[in-house]
Amino acid sequence: MNDYIKPLPVIQPHSVEFWEGTKQGKLLIQSCNDCHAPMTYPRKFCSECWSTNLGWRESSGKGTVYSFSVTYEGVEPIFHDDLPIILAWIDLPEGVRMTTNIINCDPDKVQIGMNVEVVFKPVTDEVTLHYFQPST
């Protein structure tokens, strides 16, 4: 598992909990305990009210495809084995949008509005990435 050569997320102190969550099979969404705004990605301060009183809740992991793009070329060689890559923006019911890949799916069958669910893949001992696949 440690021969993973693709770029790993640059983890920040305030996003450690998110990545601990993916290792445990949980998709955690950060939100503000004061103003209740969901964070589109984890932050040190609430981007709405600048509160530091931030908390986490577990997403159902079920979302819909807001948009997608199937990449056939134009990526660095380290990604070549993955082509075609289905890039996607997934809208989660918790009010956030995520950039990810749709896996276990025919690239010609992806559609905007399609129901998808999270699937976790450990890529190193330290990092588990969150992908999505068509809902079962």
Next chain:
Amino acid sequence: MSKGLAIIGIAEVPTKRDPERTRWDILLEVCMGAVRDAGIDKNQINAVISPNPMAQPEMQNDMALGKIPEVLGLKGCRDICITNAGGASNTNCLRLAQELIDCGQANFVLIPHTTVQSDIPPADLINFFATAPLDKQWEYPFGVSFNGSMGLITNRYMYETGATEAQMATVTVALRAWAAKDPNSIFYGKPITLADVLESRMISTPLKAKECNFLADGGGAMVVTSHDIAKSLGSGRHAYKLGHGTRFMSATPFVREDLFHRKAYRESSQDALKQAGLHIDDMDLRQIYGAYPYTQCSALEGYGVCKEGEGASVWAEGRCGPGGDLPCTTMGDATGRGHVGSGVSMAFYIDTVRQIRGEAGARQINNCDNVIVTTSGGSVMNTCTTVFGSEAR
């Protein structure tokens, strides 16, 4: 005190891929060319304000740390500065130059740009465009390239508006038609057909190879001064900046509410037009720097030239290309000119000056008095809209 900003000198090298033509070769040629074109002495330049040469760290140091006035012997140079807003860097150069002029610190400012990408390994360029304007934690690990990011936006644009792949492809055909008439474009003399676009390799759906940017080398320079000084110089026409508005949206596309920038195009253009005392219908030419075809469509919708969702059909009707009644982007955008890093906006302003002067050759718009120009930086983080006119107001 003499205020306002007018572009009185321009120079540009043809866009091409040629690693033998060095960054400094380009820089010296365009700096000297723009000063000569302005008809002033080199020692009258009071400041050099440069766009950051992206992905070229050695050149960045040279430009940020004062090599240009030293090498060119600009004895009247009081100040240097470098700006970085990605593709919109030259817009910031113009704004900073105007501040120096307005507060009496400068009469003439030189704005030079150079980019050589042909000596940078392709994988490094892909990496740069995937990591600089996108997110290294939330996007890059998933194989998001710049083309992929723009594919995501374009797909949603087509979904919401019903624009077809063929309609979207007409944008690139029109941009290449302008480019084919432009000796400074890498695609000079190389128009393409709708079939050429639709049958080109798929890169990131729905974007095909011909709809993506061709990374190239190039450079340009401008000399700017105040309205009053410009009026006293030369017998020719100058491009007078009459108004400006900018709207920032977001650094990364996936958090962007105004995903097609319509609101940003609308508000920034309304600000610029209001200051100019003009209406969008007064514009003889619309120069839209978005680098990807959907921006050419959504900008028209944001400007209020057409209804929301109809931008692609306006292009498909042939109204924006050569011979059309709504000429847009005679510069060809990055898809037609070749993408020269932070210099794309420079090429847009230089082309705007050419159009206002009546020096755009086969691309010349008749009686081109008023031009609206929108530039954007990063992943289209902003819309920077400026109105230029042939006369000061």
